[in-house]
Amino acid sequence: MRALLLDVTRCAGCGACLAACAEANELPQACGEGPAEGKFTVLRKLVGRRGEVYYRRLCMQCLDPACVSVCPVGALRKTPEGPVVYDPSICMGCRYCLQACPYDAPRYEWNSPAPRLSKCSFCAERIRSGGLPACAEVCPTGATTCGEREALLALARARLEAAPGSYVPRIYGEREAGGTSVLYLSPVPFRLLGLPENLPEEPLPRLTQRVLAQVPPLSGAAALVMAGLWWLTNRRREVQRAERGDPARPGGGR
Amino acid sequence: MRLLRALFWRLAALAILAAGSYATAVRFSRGLGAATNLSDRMPWGLWIGFDVLCGVGLSAGGFALAAAVYILHLERFRAVVRPAVLTAFLGYLLVILALVYDLGRPWNIWRAAVLWNPRSVMFEVAWCVMLYTAVLALELSPLLWEKLGWPRAARAARGAIVPLAAAGFVLSTLHQSSLGGLYLILPAKLHPLWYSPWLPWLFWLSAVAAGLAMVIFESGLSARAFGRALERDVLEDLAKAMAVFLALYLFLRFWDLGSRGQWEAAGRFSGPGAFEAGMFWLETLLLAGPAALALSARLRRHPQRLFALAAAAVGGFLLQRLNVSTTGLEAATGARYFPSWMEISITLMLVTLGVAAFRLAVRHLAVFEQAPQGEEVESRPAYA
Numbered sequence: 046m047r048a049l050l051l052d053v054t055r056c057a058g059c060g061a062c063l064a065a066c067a068e069a070n071e072l073p074q075a076c077g078e079g080p081a082e083g084k085f086t087v088l089r090k091l092v093g094r095r096g097e098v099y100y101r102r103l104c105m106q107c108l109d110p111a112c113v114s115v116c117p118v119g120a121l122r123k124t125p126e127g128p129v130v131y132d133p134s135i136c137m138g139c140r141y142c143l144q145a146c147p148y149d150a151p152r153y154e155w156n157s158p159a160p161r162l163s164k165c166s167f168c169a170e171r172i173r174s175g176g177l178p179a180c181a182e183v184c185p186t187g188a189t190t191c192g193e194r195e196a197l198l199a200l201a202r203a204r205l206e207a208a209p210g211s212y213v214p215r216i217y218g219e220r221e222a223g224g225t226s227v228l229y230l231s232p233v234p235f236r237l238l239g240l241p242e243n244l245p246e247e248p249l250p251r252l253t254q255r256v257l258a259q260v261p262p263l264s265g266a267a268a269l270v271m272a273g274l275w276w277l278t279n280r281r282r283e284v285q286r287a288e289r290g291d292p293a294r295p296g297g298g299r
Numbered sequence: 300m301r302l303l304r305a306l307f308w309r310l311a312a313l314a315i316l317a318a319g320s321y322a323t324a325v326r327f328s329r330g331l332g333a334a335t336n337l338s339d340r341m342p343w344g345l346w347i348g349f350d351v352l353c354g355v356g357l358s359a360g361g362f363a364l365a366a367a368v369y370i371l372h373l374e375r376f377r378a379v380v381r382p383a384v385l386t387a388f389l390g391y392l393l394v395i396l397a398l399v400y401d402l403g404r405p406w407n408i409w410r411a412a413v414l415w416n417p418r419s420v421m422f423e424v425a426w427c428v429m430l431y432t433a434v435l436a437l438e439l440s441p442l443l444w445e446k447l448g449w450p451r452a453a454r455a456a457r458g459a460i461v462p463l464a465a466a467g468f469v470l471s472t473l474h475q476s477s478l479g480g481l482y483l484i485l486p487a488k489l490h491p492l493w494y495s496p497w498l499p500w501l502f503w504l505s506a507v508a509a510g511l512a513m514v515i516f517e518s519g520l521s522a523r524a525f526g527r528a529l530e531r532d533v534l535e536d537l538a539k540a541m542a543v544f545l546a547l548y549l550f551l552r553f554w555d556l557g558s559r560g561q562w563e564a565a566g567r568f569s570g571p572g573a574f575e576a577g578m579f580w581l582e583t584l585l586l587a588g589p590a591a592l593a594l595s596a597r598l599r600r601h602p603q604r605l606f607a608l609a610a611a612a613v614g615g616f617l618l619q620r621l622n623v624s625t626t627g628l629e630a631a632t633g634a635r636y637f638p639s640w641m642e643i644s645i646t647l648m649l650v651t652l653g654v655a656a657f658r659l660a661v662r663h664l665a666v667f668e669q670a671p672q673g674e675e676v677e678s679r680p681a682y683a
Contacts, residue, residue: 111484117422118407118414135410138403141421143342145484149632152339153403155332160403241631243487252483253420256499260423264469271370271465278372 046108047127047172048194048226049181050201051101053238054211056188058099062180063088069168069179083154085165086180091237100238101180101189103165104129104150105218106226107248112142112151114250127194127226128167136162147222147244167226194226201230223248312651319648322641326400334641340634341625343401345642348624350397350649352478353617354390355428356502359510361387361435362464362471369464375533381442381666382521383514385657388435391428393653400645420480427474434467442664476503482623490627492564492579497555498623501548505586508544509616511537512589512609519606525661531602538593538605541612545590549583571630578618578626585615 066072066085073083086103106129113121113129120136123129138160143151154160168178176182181191190197201216217235218225222244229235236242326334337344360383367373368380399405411425437456444453479502482489495501515537556562567576589612598604625636638646660666 114416114418115421115484117416117419117425118410119416133404135407135414136404137407137410138405139401139421140342140403141419141481143339147485147487149340153342154330155337155339156330158328158330160330241487245486249484249486250418252486252496253480254418256477256480256483257418257420257423260473264473267469267472268465271366271468275370275372275461275465278370282372 046125046194046226047167047191048106048197048228049167049178050190050192050197050228050230052188052190052201052204053098053100053229053231053233055186056099056101057186058088058090058097059185060088061183061185062086062101062189065179065183066165069171070166083163084152085163091233093233093237095232098233100231102148102150102239103227104167105148106165106167107222108225109223109248109250111145111147111222111249114253115141115145117141124169124173126169126172128169128172129164130166130169131162131164133161145249147241147249149239194228197228201228204230220246222246312655315644315647315651318640318644319651322644322648323400325641326645331401331403334639334645336636336639336642338634338636340632341628341636343624344636345638345646346397346401348621349617350646351394351401352620352624354394354397355475355478356506356509356616356620357513357613358387358390358394359471359475359506360514361390361510362431362467363507363510364514365438365464366468369460370468375536378530378533378667379514379518379537381439382517383510384435384438385442385660385666386513386517388432388439389653389656389660391432391435392656393649394428395432397646397649420477420483424474424477424481427470427477431467431470431474434463434470438463438467442660442666446664472503475506476500478502479623485628488628488631489623490564490575490630491559491561492556492575493623493627495555495559497551501551501555504544504548504551505616505619508541508548508586509613511541511544512612512616515541515605515609516613519602519609521661521667522602524658525667531600534602534605535596535599538599538608541609542590542593545586545593545612549587549590552583575626575630578622582615582618582622585611585618589615 063086070085072085086101088099088101091098091100106127107123110121110123110129113123116136117139118135118137120132121129121142122132140153142162143153150164152163154163168176171178177191181189184190190200192200198216198219205212205214205216211232213231213234215235217229217231217240218227221240223246229238229240231238234242322334331337335344335346360379364376364380364383367376398408402408411422412429416422438460440456441453444450444456476499479498479500482494482498483496486494515534518534556565564572565576565579567573589608592598592608593605598608629635
């Protein structure tokens with residue numbers, strides 16, 4: 046499965062990835078900083094003790110994505126090659142995906158009468174034909190690297206070992222909510238990049254799966270209880286009637 | 300004076316319809332962004348939090364009372380079944396209409412019925428709402444057949460009332476709880492005062508309590524509008540049932556907060572988290588107050604006070620749903636949300652349409668007349 050490694054320490058903020066992304070995905074405007082509507086990725090800047098830190102945010106391409114599990118019509122799909130892809134033609138616009146995404150990644154075309162989701166497609170077509178996503182192809186500094194997920198995890202671990210002082214000692218996305226296909230190495234705490242640090246290791250869809258699994262037995266049980274209660278209360282009424290000597294229904298309904 | 304009041308309400312309704320129509324035009328020609336205060340961080344607002352979550356919950360009286368009368372043979376509630384089921388039916392129609400406003404691509408709404416994703420809670424809710432709306436229509440259909448003078452159709456529909464009520468109970472239990480289940484996938488986003496693995500059950504219990512409160516509340520309203528109120532002992536029994544379900548809800552709520560160790564979050568009255576704690580206590584008091592007061596027989600026997608208790612419980616329920624759907628999400632997402640005037644005017648328009656439809660139905664159909672006693676059961680063969 047393909048993945049991306051984003052090494053924040055190597056990003057120079059040149060923006061080559063943004064232009065390449067917009068071109069490859071035929072977006073109306075270059076991906077960039079400002080409001081993110083209609084953009085697949087954004088570049089942001091942090092100014093702190095370590096000077097300027099540039100980082101990019103995009104869909105994390107989760108291994109077991111919450112958005113895919115919640116979509117009532119299956120407009121989102123995780124492909125075996127890694128990308129999570131979106132089909133606007135069947136989307137009904139319920140926006141449960143925006144709600145469910147723990148990374149605040151999908152963007153919505155709020156100002157369109159026929160709105161679509163804007164999310165990084167991980168250049169699914171290019172990946173399928175064995176190519177690289179546009180951003181990884183043009184990145185001049187190696188801040189965005191594409192490869193097999195296992196290989197990238199090994200690479201990231203090697204970088205952490207080689208320069209332990211320059212990184213938060215952890216690969217973000219290795220285990221978060223079941224893991225993602227976009228991995229981060231960062232010199233600053235991940236929450237400063239807007240990445241939540243309170244996620245469970247369990248994939249989020251399991252939280253709803255547990256409940257949905259109860260639906261068939263619960264409906265069966267509820268129907269049985271209803272039938273039983275109907276019979277019981279009906280029987281009681283019949284007995285009461287018989288005791289009163291009500292001739293209306295001799296023998297009752299049975 | 301009466302005339303003046305009637306004129307005032309007519310004018311208010313007209314103003315609401317005018318504002319709502321303008322907002323409708325903006326919403327559908329220029330998109331959700333132009334009409335609402337929604338954002339990527341707060342993708343669901345008033346239309347989901349109020350129109351859908353509260354609309355479905357307040358309609359729960361329909362399934363609860365249909366089950367009580369047709370399944371449990373609790374004859375004393377027979378007089379309330381028809382208005383409760385009518386309220387539920389209109390409620391669900393409004394929920395569906397609100398969804399047409401809220402969905403970004405409403406022309407694809409039918410696809411939820413065709414393209415299955417059984418892993419999605421919303422897929423389950425969509426199917427249940429669809430089926431249950433049909434069940435409600437069938438439960439109500441005798442009113443129409445009677446009006447049209449088709450006694451055989453009326454008798455056939457009545458003959459099916461027991462299985463219909465049972466199906467209504469099952470479908471409602473599933474989707475009332477699943478509306479809470481929608482939020483289970485947000486463990487890191489929803490504030491711990493509201494995120495709970497018990498959300499489905501909490502939603503179910505509070506919906507039944509609020510549905511019953513709504514029936515009491517509506518009886519008070521229709522007493523003023525049509526001069527028709529429920530009998531006092533029926534109202535009293537409804538209040539007792541409401542108190543029982545509120546108590547069950549609160550018991551589960553408190554036990555759950557304790558077991559997750561979140562009482563401390565409820566006690567934060569300054570700094571971050573104070574807003575959430577305040578909203579939590581307001582919601583809790585509005586639900587616990589009516590539950591405790593409904594225990595007093597003297598209060599229960601007083602229709603006006605009972606009306607006020609039911610209104611408070613409905614208010615607490617609305618706050619609970621809005622807290623789950625917006626308040627509880629603000630801290631983690633960094634979003635601040637208050638509905639735009641266009642969102643509010645469309646919601647008001649939908650409520651106005653619902654009230655008008657209810658009045659129309661009461662005027663032309665035998666909503667407040669009791670269904671003939673026992674007929675349903677006698678005309679059909681044994682069940683179970």
